[in-house]
Amino acid sequence: MRVKWLKPYQLGSIVMQLSVGTDSTWSLRTMIGTKIAELPVDLHVFSLQCASCKSVLRSLSPTGLVPFLEDGSLRLHDSLAILEYFNELSDGKLYPTDQGKRALSRSLCAEMHAGFSALRQTMPFTLADVSPLTAFSPAQTADIARVTTLFASAEGPFYQGDKPTAVDAFYAVLAYRLQHYGVRLQGEAGQYQQQLVAWSFLQEALAQLTSTAACSHP
CATH class of the missing domain: 1.20.1050.10 (Glutathione S-transferase Yfyf (Class Pi); Chain A, domain 2)
Structure with a gap:
C-alpha cells in the first residue's frame, strides 16, 4: 500500500522511495530516521501478514525484506545502511558533530x-x-x-x-x-x-x- 509521508524527496527529478512493513522494527527505525534527517520520502507500506504483499515485495527488494530504499538507481536494503545514507543526504543530522x-x-x-x-x-x-x-x-x-x-x-x-x-x-x-x-x-x-x-x-x-x-x- 502506498501512502504519503509528507512530500517526496527529490534529487533533481529522482524521487526517493522507502518501502516498509507492518510490525517491522527496522522499518520504524528508518521512518524515524527520515524525520530526524528532515528528508520526506514516498512511503510504501506492505502488510507482512499478506502473502500477496510479500510476493510484490520480493519482486522489488533484493532480499525480499523491509526496509528497502530506492533512490534513482541506488538500492539499499539494510536499516543501518539506510540511516547512514540519510545522514549523508542531510549533512550529518543523524549523528553528533563531536x-x-x-x-x-x-x-x-x-x-x-x-x-x-x-x-x-x-x-x-x-x-x-x-x-x-x-x-x-x-x-x-x-x-x-x-x-x-x-x-x-x-x-x-x-x-x-x-x-x-x-x-x-x-x-x-x-x-x-x-x-x-x-x-x-x-x-x-x-x-x-x-x-x-x-x-x-x-x-x-x-x-x-x-x-x-x-x-x-x-
Missing part, C-alpha cells in the same frame, strides 16, 4: 542492530495487545540490565542531549517494546524510556503503520 560522540553513536546503533537477542525472541514486536510479562529468564534479565545501563547514560531528553540522533531512532522501538510487555525501567533509565515512548516521531511512525495494517488483497 567525533567521539559520533563514534559512540555508531557503536550503540550497531549493538542494537546485532544484540538483545533474548528480548527479540521472547518479546516479538507487535502493535496488538499482549499480556505483560511477570517472570524473566536469565537471558532476558541480562538484556534488560544492559538496556537499563544504556538508557541511564542518556545526556538529556535524547541520548546525546537536546537533539535526536540515530541512537534515539534505533532505541525508541526497544523502549516501546519493553513497555508494551509491561517492562518500565526505573530512575534515569525510566525517564529516557518514557521520553522515547512519548516521542512524536515514534508515535507518528506507529500510527502510520497502524493506519495501513489492513490489507486490500483477498
